[in-house]
Amino acid sequence: MHTDSLFTAEPFIIHQDYATYTNEQHAVWAELVRRVYPELEKHAAREYLEGFEIVGLQRDRLPNLDLINKRLMPRTGWNCTSVSGFLPAAAFFELLAARQFPTTTWLRSKDSLEYIPEPDIFHDVFGHVPMHAHSVFTESMERYGRLCASTQSEQIIEKLSRAFWYTVEFGLIRQAGQVKAFGSGLMSSHGECMNVMNGNCAIHEFSLDEVLATPIRPNQQHSLLFAVDSFEQIYDAMHESERRAMNGTL
Numbered sequence: 001m002h003t004d005s006l007f008t009a010e011p012f013i014i015h016q017d018y019a020t021y022t023n024e025q026h027a028v029w030a031e032l033v034r035r036v037y038p039e040l041e042k043h044a045a046r047e048y049l050e051g052f053e054i055v056g057l058q059r060d061r062l063p064n065l066d067l068i069n070k071r072l073m074p075r076t077g078w079n080c081t082s083v084s085g086f087l088p089a090a091a092f093f094e095l096l097a098a099r100q101f102p103t104t105t106w107l108r109s110k111d112s113l114e115y116i117p118e119p120d121i122f123h124d125v126f127g128h129v130p131m132h133a134h135s136v137f138t139e140s141m142e143r144y145g146r147l148c149a150s151t152q153s154e155q156i157i158e159k160l161s162r163a164f165w166y167t168v169e170f171g172l173i174r175q176a177g178q179v180k181a182f183g184s185g186l187m188s189s190h191g192e193c194m195n196v197m198n199g200n201c202a203i204h205e206f207s208l209d210e211v212l213a214t215p216i217r218p219n220q221q222h223s224l225l226f227a228v229d230s231f232e233q234i235y236d237a238m239h240e241s242e243r244r245a246m247n248g249t250l
């Protein structure tokens with residue numbers, strides 16, 4: 001790990017003690033995967049499904065982050081960095097800029113399979129990490145992290161967080177004439193994914209201007225999401241956001 005310069009994030013970095021997960025926790029992971037994966041085979045972007053195999057996620061066992069990192073790092077230079085919980089924004093940006101994805105290690109209980117107030121390892125790893133095997137996608141995340149880490153402007157960070165939310169967290173993509181999902185909040189929530197795929201959510205063509213003008217409502221199902229044509233479009237959107245931030249027009 002490249003922790004030398006992680007001044008803000010360093011106190012939050014922990015070690016995943018994989019041996020302490022119980023059989024019941026592994027069973028909860030297996031149940032979460034069983035509920036959502038059949039839908040993802042139909043509705044997920046092919047890059048997500050390929051990434052799932054590349055990083056070596058297992059359907060019946062919680063992920064061992066050291067083993068995932070061994071497969072992921074040679075591919076894109078990214079890793080999963082275990083953290084103690086929800087991070088201050090500055091620490092989150094700092095880690096992304098260093099290609100380290102902050103990853104919680106706790107798992108929701110079997111009594112709250114669908115809704116949790118904060119990300120857990122199912123959201124962070126099952127939801128996010130398969131896409132981290134994709135180089136253009138991860139370059140977009142790194143650019144986002146660098147840009148947010150380099151500004152003190154709340155307004156710029158707020159706007160950029162919308163670009164992140166409507167791509168990395170809840171992004172859709174058109175592939176072979178169909179809308180497919182890749183955002184982590186769709187991958188890790190059966191309810192969110194089916195809300196979109198059952199037609200209960202408007203889907204607009206991705207437009208940076210519209211995305212930047214669309215506030216985030218984290219505690220309700222989406223009524224509007226955006227579909228890109230390619231992952232290069234996300235990279236270009238981050239690049240354009242950076243240009244606007246630099247010249248004061250974001």
Ligand SMILES: [Fe+2]
Pocket residue numbers: 119123124128169184185
């Ligand atoms: Fe997330």
